[in-house]
Amino acid sequence: MSLNEIAGPVNYNSSYVPLQTTESISCEEAFSTKAFRNISEVVVSSLEQYLQNIEPVSGLALTDPAILTQKARSLMTNASEEIAAFDENRLRKIIDLYTKTGIQVHSKGYMGRQFSGVLPLSGVFDLVNATVNQPSSFYEAAQLPNVAERIMQEELNKYIGYPEDTFTMVTTSGGSLANLTALLAARNYKYPNVWNSGLHGIQPEGRPAVAISENAHYSIKRAIGIMGVGEDQIVKLPVNDKNQIDSRRVPLMLKKAKEQGLHVFCMVASACTTDTGSFDPLEELSTIARENNIWFHVDGAHGASLLLSDSHRYKLKGLENADSFIWDAHKMLFTPGTCTLLFYKDKQRSYGAFRQDASYVFEKEADIYTALDSGEQNFECTKRPLIMNLWVSWAMHGKAVFSQKIDRLCYLAAEAYNILCNENDFELVHQPQANILCFRYVPDNLDPEVHPHFQLNTRNKIKEEGRFFISKVELNGQEVLRVVFMNHEIEMKHFRMLLQEIRRTGQDIIAAQNGRSAQHKLHTAINIL
Amino acid sequence: MSLNEIAGPVNYNSSYVPLQTTESISCEEAFSTKAFRNISEVVVSSLEQYLQNIEPVSGLALTDPAILTQKARSLMTNASEEIAAFDENRLRKIIDLYTKTGIQVHSKGYMGRQFSGVLPLSGVFDLVNATVNQPSSFYEAAQLPNVAERIMQEELNKYIGYPEDTFTMVTTSGGSLANLTALLAARNYKYPNVWNSGLHGIQPEGRPAVAISENAHYSIKRAIGIMGVGEDQIVKLPVNDKNQIDSRRVPLMLKKAKEQGLHVFCMVASACTTDTGSFDPLEELSTIARENNIWFHVDGAHGASLLLSDSHRYKLKGLENADSFIWDAHKMLFTPGTCTLLFYKDKQRSYGAFRQDASYVFEKEADIYTALDSGEQNFECTKRPLIMNLWVSWAMHGKAVFSQKIDRLCYLAAEAYNILCNENDFELVHQPQANILCFRYVPDNLDPEVHPHFQLNTRNKIKEEGRFFISKVELNGQEVLRVVFMNHEIEMKHFRMLLQEIRRTGQDIIAAQNGRSAQHKLHTAINIL
Incomplete structure (x- = not known):
């Protein structure tokens, strides 16, 4: 179905003509319970229709922003002084336009990134959060969310x-x-004085520095820039051939850093990395950190969810030694974005992130209620009750809804790896440790000199064609294709279809280049003649 | 209605007995479109019932966290290896418990804070965001949201x-x-080098410092602590009797700061303040900032929405000179939390927040699509498509749904002020500039020596009794009661009811103290005898 069919007969080439508004309503009507009911019915039935009609294998239909802007503008009211009445058709068109132009995360052609079609219970519950609409940094405004956090x-x-x-x-x-x-x-x-004095004002044993993996997520580097430590003070820890921090080489790196006048106060490991889903050796690293009096933090945004799987939990051994670690529920716990869980081994230290004095001093009027406030520990003043989507799913379905899906997704990556082992025109770059798999398409007729960005171009062409959505990353300076299994409905036949798509697309790119070369030779020959 | 009636016959004194799970389902069923439909129906009808049955005047029912925990635990499945089937009754009980224990933002007894019952269209649309579930930091993952941002x-x-x-x-x-x-x-x-070198590594003209109002929001101080500048480097600007920065005194403060070795690189004004809703004189302050080569930032989280009102826009005169300012749509534009709009006068500078080089360098493969990416400008990697709730409301209803409500809310504050002018037992502390009003209850029989926290205690007792929800703040070391009008259905009769409630509650506190004093005197007399 084309964008046009879905969202109505708008002529892209016509100039912007806003809809004529025929009816206006009062403020009271716009905010009424009746409005809530009517709009809910349209939204739910539109989404149901969208979910029912997902193309079995589809990726992304990229639209020119200028065209999409015109389309969006054409759906806007031109009422200015009056409130335009709710228009069911217009809302349906907006939802169609939104869902149609999104990456088709519910389709089996989607193997691209770490977001996914959420657990319905978890997604639908957002409507409750939006309606109750209270910040959960304080117990009195969000009693059940705060209790749910403790549970x-x-x-x-x-x-x-x-x-x-x-x-x-x-x-x-x-x-x-x-x-x-x-x-x-x-x-x-x-x-201890940095919150008040600033980094200019402290006299540490050396320039404050943070040790991170070469493969750490960009948010870690950002944090170091934000907090005034400076990216020059990053000590990059080398990785082994499994893309894990090579813990044997860490002590020497720390020693060298000290000699260079750096004072490493924090070490960050990944569980797992974004690129390849590799788990750093947490146990060894935590021991090194402890011996060197360094805070040990683990970025478990993606991989911490494997804790819930009896088969995969071992990969996180040593996490219990981390001073802090993070866990994204909006990745492998299938809640809507964003809900991140930040754990501290020592509760007292959680009070130190945003103030001078880390010891928890009760407020003047402290009581059993304010003891559950988190406003001192989290950055947000107005914080969405993020935990509710996760807790409700856990409460209603139990842990198995997560662990069964996680096991399935990791199994898909392992199976895909096995398939690639037997395909000579593909090159594997690692064995999957989670649900992420990176590889390269390297057919015999590929000349890397002629096609320095062959993997990237193949990936982009596949994306453009819109049947599959995969990603690419750069590993050790080399471009690779990357598949993330987030959809439990994917079967190996879909992965095999993807491989065929890669072959076809890649060969098209090679053929087009050969055609250009032949033409170039012909032109040259003609010029000579 | 009691909590018990709403959420079922659970005995608070019994120990935790999890529900027996009778039925299990597959992962596929839990993630199915059918599940989406069934759950949506329960959620929508539960919320509709909640909205229909709002008590006309009610505030907050505070529940002991231990009791609420037991209650929440009793609604959780005990399934471990299997996925418990969706249980409609249990979900209804959870929603009841959630809504019942929330602050009743849809009631006319709610006059407490800056969050509110959202515009239904805006709230319900969260369900679309949660289902599409794609990060909007990148055009390809959220085409319509990125276009909606530009619109x-x-x-x-x-x-x-x-x-x-x-x-x-x-x-x-x-x-x-x-x-x-x-x-x-x-x-x-x-x-320019601080991102890489860190604050240790730069040699500025003085210690980096930020000038802010005495009444600035705590998030500004937090930001200064976070980014390594340090709270000691805050230059506090004095305010006048309207709680606005006294711009005439600012040049001298800047001169003094310089003499103390501080280099003020940024000045922050409020439009408006959280406490009293006061607008700083943006035009004068922007001139001073420009003359002193200082970045001028305005925190318009609450008050920038008054731009949409023809009657109130003048209060923001000078905003167009700000280098940057913020505007919370989840406050006075009635979208669910959180959606903040951050404006920059100079687009180029928006690229400098998270990296060394502020000039926008297109990626290797830049195209018309990636030109709309915001991942370099916003902090989040996974960012909820926050703009959609606002854009859809704007597109469907037009600007008037916001401006009409804003005018109404500001009118309520002005009317309430007029009422208090004629009440001798109340003391006004400011004339409202927005929809926020602070005042004190000072009856003739109040002895401030005996009741040093009379305002606070009165507010807390009102909160406990659960009919009204108001807040309190400290102004110039003095506790005051604070009313924020966020519900357009409030009428002056409700405000008069609140005043009666304050009187009754306050007199109860005085009487109780007098009773205690009399009893104390009696005891003393008996002891003497």
């Missing part, structure tokens, strides 16, 4: 293994914010 | 007045994050 922290710790009485969990809006918060807690703990 | 930036600039070709708008998750982002852009612009 989830207990439930999840069954698989983490922190000492029960001393750990804590804070929810925050996304992995980048959680990483920043943890790094601030580390900075402020190691330099 | 909203144009629409809103009609009321701001930035030069059309050079300004930009970035959406981000909440006012605190937007303030931090703008202050980072300012820091990195003024100290």
Whole structure:
């Protein structure tokens, strides 16, 4: 179906003509319960239709922003002084336009990134959050969410293994914010005056520095820039051939850093990395960190969810030694973006991220209620009750809805790896540790000199054609194709279809170049003649 | 209705007994379109019932967290290896418990804070965001949201007045994050090497410092602590009797700061303040900032929405000179939390918040699509398509749904002020400039020596009794009661009811104390006898 069919007969070439508004309503009507009901019915039935009619194998239909802008503008009211009445048809067209132009995460052609079609219960529950609409940084404004946080922290710790009485969990809006918060807690703990004095004002044993993997997520580097430490003070830890930090080489790196006048106050490991889904050796690294009096933080945004799987939990051994770690529920726990869980081994330290004094001083009027406030521990003033989507799913379906899907997704990556082992025109670059698999298409007739960006171009052409959506990353300076299995409905036949698509597309690129070369030779020959 | 009636016959005193799960389902069933439909129906009808049955005047029912925890635990499945089937009754009970224990923002007893019952269209649309579930930091993953951002930036600039070709708008998750982002852009612009070198590594004309109002929101101070400048480097600007920065005294403060070795690189004004809704004199302050080569940032989280009102727009005069300002759509534009708009006068500078080089360098493979990416300008990697709720409301209803409600809310505050002018037992502390009003209850029989926290205690007792929800703040060391009008259905009769409630409650507190004093005197007399 074309964009035009879905969203109505708008002529892209016509200039922008806003809809004529025929009816106006009062403010009271716009905010009424009746409006809520009517709009809900349209939204739910539109989304149901969208979900029912997903193309079995489709990716993304990229639209020229100028065309999409015109289309969007054409759906806007031109009422100015009056409130235009709710128009069911117009809302349906907007939803169609939105869903149609999105990446088709519910389709089996989607193997691209770490977001996915959410668990319906978790997604639909957002409507409750939006209607109750209260910030959950304070118990009085969000009683059940705050209680749910404490329950989830207990439930999840069954698989983490922190000492029960001393750990804590804070929810925050996304992995980048959680990483920043943890790094601030580390900075402020190691330099007790820095919150007030600033980095100019402290006299540490050396320039404050953070040791991170070469493959760390960009949000870690960002956090270091934000908090005034400076990216020059990043100590990059080398990785082995499995893209894991090579823990044997870390002590020497730390020694060298010290000789260069750096004072490493924090070390960050990944569980797992974004690129290849590799788990750093947490146990060894935590020991090194402890011996060197360094705060040990783990970015478990993607991989911490493997804690819930009996088959994969072992990959996170040593996480229980981390001073802090993060876990994105909006990745492998299938909640809508964003819900990040930030864990601290020592609850006291969670109070240090945003102030001078990390010891938790009760407010003047402290009571059993304000004891559950998290406003001092999380960055947000107005914080969406992120935990509710996760807790409700956990409460209603139980842990198995997560672990069964996670096991399935990791199995798909392992199976895809096995398939590629037997395909001579593909090159594997790692064995999958999670649900992420990177590889290269290297047919015999590929000349890397002629096609320096062959993987990237193949990926982009596949994306443009819109049947599959995969991603690409750069590993050790080399472009590779990357598949992330987030849809449990994918079967190996779909992966095989993807391989065929890669072959066809790649060969098209080679043929087009050969055609151009032949033509060029012909032209040259003609010119000579 | 009691909590018990709403959420079922659970005995609070019994120990935790999880529900027996009778039926299990497959992963496919849990993620199915049928599940989406069934759950949606339960959620929509539960919420409709909740909205229909709002008590006309009610505030908050505070529940002991231990009791609520037990209640929440009792609604959780005990399934472990299998996926428990969706249980409609259980979900209804959870929603009841959630809505019942929330602050009743849809009731006319709610006059407490800056969040509110959202515009239904805006709230319900969250369901689409949650289902499409794609990060909007990149055009390819969220085409319509990115187009909607550009449209909203144009629409809103009609009321701001930035030069059309050079300004930009970035959406981000909440006012605190937007303030931090703008202050980072300012820091990195003024100290071009700081992103890499860190604050240790730069040699500025003095210690980097930020000038802010005495009444600035706490997120500004937090940002200064986070980015390594340090709270000691805050230059506090004095306010006048309207709680506005006293611009005549600012030049002297800046001169003094310089003499103390501080280099003020950024000045932050409020439009309006959180406490009293006061608008700083933006025009005068922007001139001073320009003359002193200082980045001028405005925290318009609450008050920027008054730009949409023909009657109130003049309060923001000078905003068009700000280098950056923020605007929370989840406050006075009635979208669910959180959606913050961050504006920059100079688009180029928006690229400097999170990196060394502020000039926008196109990616290797730049095209018409990636030109709309915002991942370099906003902090989030996974960013919810926050703009959609606002754009859809704007597109469907037009600007008037916002301006009519804003006018109404400001009118309520003005009317309430007029009423208090004639009540001798109340003391006004300011004339309202927005929809926020602070005052004190000072009956003749109040002895401030005996009741040093009379305002606070009165407010807390009102909150406990659950009919009204108001807030309190400290102004110049003095506790005051604070009313925020966010519900357009409130009439002056409800405000008069609130005043009666304050009187009754306050007199109860005085009487109880007198009773205690009398009893104490009696005891003393008996002891003497």
